[in-house]
Amino acid sequence: MSTAYNPKEAEKKWYNYWLENGYFKSVPDEREAYTIVIPPPNVTGILHMGHMLNNTIQDVLIRKARLNGYNACWVPGTDHASIATEAKVVAKLKAEGKSKYDLSREEFLDKAWEWTHEYGGKILTQLQSLGASCDWDRTKFTLDEDMYESVIKTFIDLHNKGLIYRGYRMVNWDPEAKTTLSDEEVIYQEKQAKLYYINYKIEGLDEQICIATTRPETIFGDTAICINPNDERFTHLKGKKAIVPIIGRSIPVIEDDYVDIEFGTGCLKITPAHDENDKMIGDKHHLEVIDIFNDDATLNKHGLHYEGQDRFKVRTAFTNELKEAGHLQKVEAYTNKVGLSERTKAVIEPKLSDQWFLKMKDLAKPALDAVLKSRDIKLFPSKFENTYKHWLENVRDWNISRQLWWGHQIPAFYYNDKKDYVVAKTKAEALKLAKQKSGLDLTEKDLVQDEDVLDTWFSSWLWPISVFNGINEPNNKEFNYYYPTKDLVTGPDILFFWVARMIMAGYEYTDKKPFENIYLTGLVRDKKGQKMSKSLGNSPDALKLIDQYSADGVRVGLLLSSAAGNDLLFDEALCQQGKGFGNKIYNAFKLINSWEINSDIQQPEHSKLALNWYTSKFAESLQLIEDHFSKYRISDALMASYKLVWDDFCSWLLEIIKPAYQQPIDAKTYHRIIELFENNLKILHPFMPFITEELWHQIKKRNKNEALIVSDWPSAETIDQDLLKGFSFSSEVISNIRNIRKQKNIAFKNPINLSVINSEQTDQRFDSIISKMGNIEQLTYVDSKIENTISFRVKTNEYFIPIQGAIDVEAERKKLSEELNYLEGFLKSVDKKLSNKRFVDNAPEKVVAIEQQKKADAEAKIETVKKSLESL
RNA sequence: GGGUGCGUAGCUCAGUUGGUUCAGAGCAUCUGGUUUACACCCAGAAGGUCAGGGGUUCGAAUCCCUUCGCACCCA
Incomplete structure (x- = not known):
């Protein structure tokens, strides 16, 4: 055998050996199942530190379960990652000088599949080099046929239950990817911005009102000016109208105590189409909604002479125009938080659009109870329970539609000029339904399927169920055997939008929890404490x-x-x-x-x-x-x-x-x-x-x-506790011998003698070990101190090692005095405790007994040390 | 702004119901050691106001209040 272990060869060899012999494979049998489903990594992903940690933990758990005799099954797979994958394909097309819209939906999807087959799923191969013992025959992908069907089926079911609805809502619009993002996909970053103070004329008065805004370009969409009803500065403006500068549109001055009197000028411009809070006020006061942007965040016809120009260019140009026209009062530096797209880094535009939503309140309840009440599902570490609770108690409806093509296309079919729709698995079924519903004589040509796809999480929330085909065939043998799964290992960053939702889906569709234990790993950071990420480039390969x-x-x-x-x-x-x-x-x-x-x-x-x-x-x-x-x-x-x-x-x-x-x-x-x-x-x-x-x-x-x-x-x-105690006593003796050898420069190869006063009556069997490990030639039992030796004590046992040459009596005395000092101080503190009546009365008997034992031990040891000192 | 968590040795962290072995582990450091399985090694040592202050208790790293610092989540 060589001096050092050579892992490379061995690791390759044994992984292949395991694969060839099918040890990772699981089929239902009479043993109890131990199931883990992998948190499906993004199909476009490559292995990073977070994956390594996460999957190592899963592999440890599954291998231990296998050794414990369970039928261990670890299901691997990937998710289709709508935005990320589509972004990659779009980028590839762009490099070829093409746009997504040059292709039909089918052509684009072909490209996406091509891309997926070529580059996707690499991460699974990479997991193998880590040793992951997944049952690779079970590898799933969220766009596999049965997985696709599960998602569609779920959508239809939830829609029929009235839990999915269509709503015109303010969403986070990524103008670059031209899609909606969930709140979780938006990163807020502090940015140095400006606060513009702009004057609006009041109709019929020779007066101006000043508002402060960070986004002057949205002035094109203004439909009101809002003041606080309690603000005496503006009382005389109630019921008046203001003129939007440059545009010249007349808009009402409304009152709402939402306005903070202290902030800015105490006057707010209301742009319901482009700000969530403004939308809220707009709804309340029945204001007109003017959308000024195209999908790519250039201005539309409402932007007048700025039509077709980018929002940020317009901000500068329009501010200049306002300034020249004398509407701009001043500009101040201002720090605010700007939402950016996690994927494209584009500044998010709040936008009103038609979206599909899932009602969350009823779904959240069983998920909340399972973790916090019945404790059917346990969180490790439990400190995350608070966060989980907070989120589920304040849950908002889930926007499940995405303006993308790569994913599960929403099974809604519009007819009658898009005014009506039905939800069905196929166009044929949809037609039947639509005819029934409308009484019209429709053909398939009259039906148009919704262009959008579902949020990727809307497929992965079914993962523990759908990998065993539990949605399509709820009573199949495999599903009954492997589900509920045992452990879920994932990061706390997706506790909400994945873990909690899986629990909801679990109770909704199986009446059972999807897993028993949730192990939340930490984030992997570098030495500076920064999160390891591709963008920072601080993640090792x-x-x-x-x-x-x-x-x-x-x-x-x-x-x-x-x-x-x-x-x-x-x-x-x-x-x-x-x-x-x-x-x-x-x-x-x-x-x-x-x-x-x-x-x-x-x-x-x-x-x-x-x-x-x-x-x-x-x-x-x-x-x-x-x-x-x-x-x-x-x-x-x-x-x-x-x-x-x-x-x-x-x-x-x-x-x-x-x-x-x-x-x-x-x-x-x-x-x-x-x-x-x-x-x-x-x-x-x-x-x-x-x-x-x-x-x-x-x-x-x-x-x-x-x-x-x-x-x-x-x-x-x-x-055998006695054996353990005896050994640990002996190892203490050996440690002392080694210390003395070191102090006195006695090499280990030179044997020495050892004498002991065995006050503790220790088991003499251990002498053989002490002799071997201390290289003791002769171990002698004695009754009193030996001259010309150096000594040490373990408990009340005294040990003596003869030393050649003169013994430094002073040094020995000093050592003993220090020991005595320490012991007496220790005894004093124990005595103090024991003489405190309230301690003796209140403390549990066991604790008092321990203190008494400590007292007795210390006293005995003090005696030993004192005797030694005297004899010096 | 709201919420949650954290602060213990140079570093990374344990410390479970307040009570023995409570102030610990690993790494790093320092000292000594190699014809001997391993220098990717062995043996040993040093290192702390448990963030600061206050309180509850017979007893606090642990419970409460407060100040400071850090992180994360939500707006």
Whole structure:
């Protein structure tokens, strides 16, 4: 075996081995199912740090479940990402000098599919290099035929239930992508802007009224001036009319206490078509609505001589015109927040348009109850419950339509000059319905399907159901077997628009929760605390990382500092640590493997004892690890395994049983250490699947039914507490010996003698271990202090190591005095507690007993130290 | 502006019901060590006003109030 582990070869080899033998594959059987559905990454996406973290956690959970004997099923897939994909295709067309509108819808969709097949889904292959044990035969895509059908069916159903309606609403319009965005797809950014003060003439009076606005170009759409009814400055203007400058239109002065008297001039221009609040006031006062923009945010005919020009150009030009005409009073610097499209970065234009909405209130209730009342669904960490609650209690209707082509086309068919519509799966069905509804003699030609598609989330909210075809065939065998799923692993940033909605869909369509536990990972940030993103360019290349540190190493590195829900400041050093751990495990095996076995030699006492100790230690750690897993404390589970293997197994156990250089090992010890090592591999497998499988097969040749990935999780053995206590006492003794060796420059290879006053009556079996680990030639039990020695104490036991040459009595005295000082101070604080009547009366018995024990221990130890001091 | 969360060692973070082992872990640092499985190593050490202030309690990193700082979500 070589000195260092070579992961590259092993990782490729074992992933293929797992694939070939179908270990990832799941078919329903008599075992209990353990299902995880992947949060479908964007089909256009490539693997980044967030995916790596998220999918590593899922793989850990699914591999552990597999070892625990569940029928583990991890369903992979991607979503079609309407906006992102369409943007890519549009960009590609643009590069070819074409526009989307040069193509028919069908032609465009062909291009999009072409694009998807060529570039899409790469991320799934990338997940394989991470070791993801998904059942790849189940890979789903939100535009697969059955998935498509599920979405359409759901739309029709919700429409028939009256939950989907059509509304003329203010939406976030992305003028570049020419589509509506959800609130979640808009990023607000602070921008340096200007506040323009503009005068409007009052009709019939020789007076002007001044308004402040950040958007003078919207003046073309003004339909009122609003004042606060309590504002005495403007009382005389009630019922008057104002003249819109340049345009010359006459608009009413209205009153509404929405207006903040303090802000700006206390006067507001109302542009209902282009501002949400203005729309609200407009509705209240029955104002006219004038839309001044085209779809690309150039001005339309209402913009008069600016028709066809961009909104920002018009802002400048129109301001100049106002200035020249004497309407502009002043301009002030002003910081405000501007909404930008997450995808195109274009400034969002609030726009009124026809959209489809889903009523959320009734759907939200069961979702709220499931998490907060019945606790059917658990959130890890639970701190997100507040956020979840807040959002669902203040939920707004969901705008589910998008002005795009790539996606599920809304199954609404218009007729009668678009004045009426019916909702149906096919045009034929729609025709039937339309005829019934209208009584008209229509043909298919009279029907026009809605151009828009549904929000991508409207397909992914069905994901846990639809991947098992549970919408189309609610009683199919697979769906009944795998659903509800077990865990969902995702980021808190999509708690609302994905997780909560899946829960709603779950209860609406299956009467069941879609999953039991939600594990929310943190965001991956760089060392500076910035979120890792493509746009910042601070995300390391995922595949390069794997190449450099091995998949196992990267998995460990990511998990080491990723407590659930807490952001993870990513540092490559963590991957190095992960890789180093792999190397450690490899070398542990290399050592064991190098031993020559001799069945004639007796098992040494220290080996027997140490093996028994590790068995108990393992059982104890296993319990701890299980506890961490049960609370989704994955990084703690890993750290517990890490310490067990590195510290307890390698640093203690192997060092104890290691035969002298080039000496053989007894067969009994050898066979037991192999068993124990195999158990280590089992608990490490979920975290580091590759190296563990590799070593598992190096231990001995195994057939395909004996692979580690499908072996059994170690079962709990009894923990011998006395053994653990005795060992930890002994390790303290060994530590002290090492300290003294270091202080006195006694190299480890030089044996020394040790004498002990065994006041604690410790188990003498451990002497063999102390002797081996301390390189003690002679261990003697004595009754009193030995001259010319240096001493140390563990509890009330006193140990003496003879030293050549003069003993520094002063130094020894100083050391003892310091110990005494500390102990007396400690005793004093314990005494103080115990003499406090209120403590003794109020504290639980157990706590008081502990304090009494501390007192007794301290007193005994003080006696020992005092005696030593006297004898000096 | 409204909401939520956070502040513990140089760094990243645990600390579960207020009570033992409560002030911890890993990394980094420092000291010593290598013909020996691993320098991707071994052994050891140092490092803290638990953000500041106040309160409740026999007892507070933990509960309450407040100030400061940070992050996220919503408008």
